[in-house]
Amino acid sequence: MAPGLFQFSRTDSLEVSFFRICKWILRFLGFWPPDPLNRRTIIKIVINLTLLGVAVIGEIRLAWILGTRDPLQALDVICPFLTKMVTWMKLVCFLIYRKELELILKDLFEHCKKDTKNFEKNSMIAKVSHFISKWCVVLYLNHLFTSCLFALKPLIVWGYQYFVKEDRNIWVSLPFQAALPYEDMTQVNDKTLYTFIYCCLAHTGTVTIFGLSGVEGTFLSFCMYISVSYECLQEDFKMTVKSHTLNNIKPMNNDVLYNDLTKLIRRQQNIIEIFKRFNQVYKFMVFFHFVFASITLGIVLVNLLLISGISKLIYLSYALGAGNQLFTYCYGVESVNKNCFKLTEVLYFSDWYKCNKKVKHLILFVLIKSQEGSALKVPFFSPSLKLFASIIQTSGSYFTILQAVL
Template sequence: MSPGVFNFSRLDPIEDSFFRISRWILGLLQCWPLDRLNRITKIKLVLHLTILLTAALGEIRSSWLLRKSLLEAIDALSPGVTKLVTWIKLVCFLIYRKDLELILNSLLEHCKTDTKDSRKNYLIRKISYFNNMCCSVLYINAITTSVSFGFKPIVVWAYQYFVNEKRNTWVDLPYKAALPYEDMTEMNKPMYSFMYCFLAYSGLVTTFAVSGTDGTFLCFCMYISVAYQCLQEDFKSTFRVHAANDPKRSKILYNDLSALIRRQQKIIEIFNSFNRVYTFMIFIHFVSASILLALLSINLLLASGVFKTIYLLYVLGITNHLFACCFGAESVNKNCLKLSEVVYFCDWYNCDRKVKKLILFALVKLQKGSPMKAPFFSPSLQLFASIIQTTISYFTILQTVL
């Protein structure tokens, strides 16, 4: 994609705006399901996964070695957990690459069909613009956090060197990682330079992977949501065009409604396929985010100065990603239930028996909603509020104790 990837607007055709930001981000990591994998891209992908996993294990190992110092241990553990979870998400994208390719192509074709109508085209372009804006925010938030971690050691060293005049202070690494030594101060200058670049790059890979995978989830949910909105318009216009109590047009009405219900079934099939692919990723994302919010609450209380600002950015990033996932899942379920209301309040009761049975079939499917399912919970705004409320409660208790 061209450097003007962020120069998007509501006038962009669906082919350009479809998952625009997520496609660009994951394309840089060679993980976008619709891109071809050749020998070079496979090598790059393996390299990114190796860097990410090595950094994650090194940081988790460092947290264990620093367990006697609570602040330093958590400082090492939090980024390590994020990188490990991100690595798992990328591996899941590879495992389900073919499934995601089929799902995304089916969704794109469905959206192209809807754009033929001016009203539905407006809705889709509006959602595409919204998706790209949200993905841009997720990316900027993630890259800001990564850059802050990368420059943190330099800022601390400059402060110690010029303000406190401590000439022999150790310039720390962007992340606390026991690679390859338990005591990283034993490294010589070439090894230190390599490790600094290695860890900083692992942070950038994490940034792209997290914002790309979570952005894909949000975009998919919003496109399914707008597909339900387009179906609402279709049902309204169908009953408006064909008089429900006109026997001569009953067959035409039945055929049009049958076509709409087939499209409804297609949307449900796409949604269920995507839910199956993302089930485990949703689970580990919410579990890890809950743990990280608890750990970072301790960091925020114990840290001072520039460190507190960095952890605040970290918390903001985790919160934004959680909200994006919950908002997307809530939008799908909300518009599915809204479609059932639209169908119910149409003049189907004046139709013949065949049409009534067809509407009844549609209502049975729609009234169940389309909740995004994961083990033990379903993402929703209510779940997001519960997580934030619990985090604030823990933060208040820790503030009293510490």
């Protein structure tokens, strides 16, 4: 861990705070887009994707074997499988769109950098950067806690059986259940090989932690920087119109105002274009995440009711993590959409009526464009806090019904 990584503050410059936590997380896996694809990075990518892919195949194979014989244990296997599969897909998408993400990051940084030249706007960006860093740490620690519980549970159970029950022949079960290649992995009689498999499966949990935290943190960071760019644009429009309409506006002032507004509209178009490119990269990742997260959340609620012991704590943490992930996507998109639409209020309540017809038409164009919002276009739905509330409410209703039935 880099020294002082989590010692961030609002006084940090944009160069330091820009995607700070996401950069560290994704660099660990070799998936940070601006980094060069050298030999070391390629080796890390291949190892991490291969191990994660093998774990996914082993877990779905075991779930298939247990499906008819022990459905409860099969459900216990499916949860990590779904999470790892979604993580693998997201990391592959990051690899495919690596160059495009690098360009988007560069354009977004340059756009925000121009806003930091103004003290007030710099304070707004610093505040958002600080919030992003804190939330990314929360996501990372939540995923880390869940993965550690999965990895330590077999050791805790083994220690209890070995020292309390004095069962000297017990094996340490694997951190994640998988048929690699056996249904009962204790058939691997070589303890060195078994230990190696244990470490590889535990590492797949680490890859999942960093993969989910990095991808979700990057999504939130993109959205929040786009959102604060709209906030800065609101200040620009407000001050520009106010400075030219403070007194009786003259024809010459109308021309100057028109030129100043044209420059601001170009900045608005730049933000819209960056967000559209970002939308193209993330839309299928977000779609598949919501689909599989809904399934995972349902399975987790069933497991919470049927499983006892330390496993209940694991799935309680799992449910919290699934909720945090959904909230991250919904909050990010909601923030962008809200601040884009808020631009219409800023212009409507300005003294636009003092301007000539040409300037009024320009302001009207901005109003129409801003009213469209900047909703993330995902197949069949768009993330929002309203959607998040609906998912949580529905999950709570199903949980209550299951609790009453079981």
